[in-house]
Amino acid sequence: MKALVVEPGRAGARVEDVPDTVVGVDEVPVRVLEVGVCGTDREIVHGLFGIAPEGEEQLVLGHEALGVVERDGHGFSRGDLVSATVRRSCGHCLACADASPDSCLTGDYSERGITRLHGFARELVGEDPAQLVPIPRDLRRLGVLAEPLSDCVRALRHARAIGGRQPWELQRALVIGAGAIGTLVTFLLRLDGVEVVTTALEPAKPLIEETGAEYVPVGSGDLGRFDLVVECAGNAQLMADALGLLRRSGVACLLGIDGREQKVELDGRTIGVDAVLENRVLFGSVNARREDWVAGIDALDEMRRRWPGALDQLIGLRVPLDRFEDALSFSGGKATLVLSD
Ligand SMILES: [Zn+2]
Ligand SMILES: [Zn+2]
Known part of the structure; x- marks a missing residue:
């Protein structure tokens, strides 16, 4: 074999x-x-x-x-x-x-x-x-997306649980990275009607815009602040930067991996003042449990229709x-x- x-x-x-x-x-x-x-x-x-x-x-x-x-x-x-x-x-x-x-x-x-x-x-x-x-049989070969999607569903479930520990509304989200994971996270947030900005290196991403999300190439200037930032690019510096892109009570979720040996920079006042006074959170998420798989497979079906x-x-x-x-x-x-x- x-x-x-x-x-x-x-x-x-x-x-x-x-x-x-x-x-x-x-x-x-x-x-x-x-x-x-x-x-x-x-x-x-x-x-x-x-x-x-x-x-x-x-x-x-x-x-x-x-x-x-x-x-x-x-x-x-x-x-x-x-x-x-x-x-x-x-x-x-x-x-x-x-x-x-x-x-x-x-x-x-x-x-x-x-x-x-x-x-x-x-x-x-x-x-x-x-x-x-x-x-489901009619999903056919799209079923191969069930595993990566389960990781995305799990990450957003945790983000909502963390954000929801206090009165909070997820209105505007930033997704960093537009590979498979960044795209699936964008799709999931759009299914929930969240206003999404997705940013990556490519000059354009029609697939992202098809869902009503805004696509912005990296380096296009100030994107404003967000209730949720999801880092899917696997870049440790961008992960640290995420903390500074949050609104009050904002949540930053790290889904990418960056194993390079390096130091990253973080503005002292962002972590030492803003993160405290504005109740911000930065957390990592890996893998999924069965409920995330089931929710992800339902979402696949909905994405295919939408x-x-x-x-x-x-x-x-x-x-x-x-x-x-x-x-x-x-x-x-x-x-x-x-x-x-
Ligand atoms: Zn994988
Ligand atoms: Zn164990």
């Missing part, structure tokens, strides 16, 4: 023949159709991230899965479209015990295709039925497994690896 594998800690990836998957009696056999790639995969391929399963040297990549159930059982029928959660319980913390491994308190969790668990960039996977997430073709356009590149390098270097939206038709 072909799989996309890495040796965590070493740069490089390759498509290799790996032993056929043995599907346990407690598992559902899932034929993988498609796997999305993102910045996390890029970091793993660069040797900066990722842990192989215990006792193994290689890790099968892929955490953004769309697959089809191969056999009836465990509440699923042959032909059902599914995705699957990424992070799995550490087994010994109160967050994981409460079905929230996204908030794991120990760091001992495992993650499909990232941390101690093989991923989905292979033809067949045996999966725990409790970790499978049904995808802006026909926009999600298809967001998936800018679909290539077979052996063209993984093209997918990893693609910058025009979401790229996916197609394993089966």
Whole structure:
């Protein structure tokens, strides 16, 4: 069976023949159709991230899965479209015990295709039925967006919970970055009727404007202040800057990752005075729990109705497994690896 594998800690990836998957009696056999790639995969391929399963040297990549159930059982029928959660319980913390491994308190969790668990960039996977997430059949291949969307839904759920700890209204939001995550966050906020400004390096982004958000290329001058800033560009300096772009009681949410060794600048009065006197918050968000998946899949359906073709356009590149390098270097939206038709 072909799989996309890495040796965590070493740069490089390759498509290799790996032993056929043995599907346990407690598992559902899932034929993988498609796997999305993102910045996390890029970091793993660069040797900066990722842990192989215990006792193994290689890790099968892929955490953004769309697959089809191969056999009836465990509440699923042959032909059902599914995705699957990424992070799995550490087994010994109160967050994981409460079905929230996204908030794991120990760091001992495992993650499909990232941390101690093989991923989905292979033809067949045996999966725990409790970790499978049904995808409505008419969403078809848009289901590959369910995983990244679940992370965005989770981030906004937390932002609203944090903002909502005191009287607060989310009227105006800034989204920094217009890759797949920045675009999905923009779409979600627009579905809720929030006034959105999205900013990124590209001179224009018609896909963003199609939703009624305003697109502003970086460096276009003062954008004003916001109730919510979501950093999706993965730039630590922009993350620090977010605190200074908030209105009173504003919330800044960090969704990108920037692992570069560097110092960033932060104006002393922004954190030392404004953040205090204006009740501002800056927080990070990772992963998602099941309710976020379910809400994200509902939102996919709504986005497809509101802006026909926009999600298809967001998936800018679909290539077979052996063209993984093209997918990893693609910058025009979401790229996916197609394993089966
Ligand atoms: Zn991802
Ligand atoms: Zn835990």
